[in-house]
Amino acid sequence: MTGTDTLSSMDLAALLCSRVCHDIISPVGAITNGLEVLEEDNGEEMRDFAMELITKSAKTASAKLQFARLAFGAAGSAGAEIDTGDAESVARNFMAGEKPELEWQGTRVLMPKNLVKLVLNLILLGGATIPRGGSIKVLIEGDSRYPTFTLVCEGKSARIPASFDRLLRGKPADEHGIDAHAIQPYYTGLLARESKMDLVFDWVDDTITIKAQPVSVPSADEMIGVAQTSDMDEEIPQELADRA
Template sequence: MTTVNLEALDLSALLCSRVCHDVISPVGAIVNGLEVLEDDQDESMREFALDLIRKSARQASARLQFARIAFGAAGSAGASIDLADAEKVSRGMFADDKTQLSWSAPQALFPKNKVKLLLNLVMIATGAIPRGGHIDVAVTGEGDAPLIVLKAKGPHARIPPHVEGLMAGTSETGTVDAHGILAFYAGLVARAAGMGVTFAIEGDTVTIRAEPAAAEAPAETEPTPEEDRPSDSAPDSSSDTALA
């Protein structure tokens, strides 16, 4: 496996591509519905178009609200995010979908990078059950040292391909594309939050576990790809933990 060296501009471009991919479908459906309203006078078709527009608008809004917290700044450096907001945007993402979500977490403010990690792991969990199923999210402990456990259960459950390597900042080619950027970014956020993430599978259930890393966790900072690179100078053990 080769360490992925990703420029800041490439990281932002790939994340933008991911967000656009998620909202193109519902926005396109809205456009189609509007075209039907303009061209078709049949009352049943117009009602169908209005229902499509309403449903697609809610879906696009939910995906953007989720992305705002999962990928966005969501406040200044060192800010906290209410776990209730994380639950709200997560449930919005799964409304009218094939995946059901259970959520158990305290009503509390948590450091933003830990909440961003949680939301990114929810997205990774959906990839573990490609045919849908059930995702159980449990958060326990205090904000400085939480335990996050996600269980994704469904037919043909599997640990998403290459996700463990990409979260560690490596890939077979030393590059990452729009399909793998989510796992790569989640790894950056995990290290910025001082959290270690592990994956396990048993039967039709994939378990994702995030908890404070064994080494002393660094102060919360913004994840950046440059800080994820190995030092060009003599080895320095602190470079492994001082990630964005």
């Protein structure tokens, strides 16, 4: 997948912040409403209702923030790896408050952070393709550095939003440019390009399959050569130290 990124780093940061704020403002507002009920009404029934609202909304806000931290945030230093088991847990907690049900299949491994961020953002894309709910099955296969992600999204009235094609290629969906509503698919395309992953969509009836796969995978001999070079680089300083 190719494309030209049209946003400055400042605009990208601002729009991602807007997206996160949009996602958490509803549960945070519900917490505020619950606290107001506790202050104004001493009735036992209303207090129980308020506490239930506060508890549920706090869990939702926490799940959304944890998901956003991993899907959009720095998630460690440059070159960091993330446990896919942690990503699965964050995704399950987030999707518990959404319409589609989530199924996750894949061996637990450490994976480069941008790849983990990519699969979480693909889950958001999958949710957008089945707005009435359904199921999203996530399958992670292959080497942790060169994985293949397959998401099977099934639901009534499944569709691929018309804006996805341009936004994933780093282009505005229309003359209005890119706003906070469009930033998530745009960012997903950016992650795919940074990770050298190709995105393919397939639509059959009420099932949409999203696949992300490496643009190219080194041969076994090439991967062994890289590993050996890395080992030599680590050994040279030690040899020099021994001679000193």
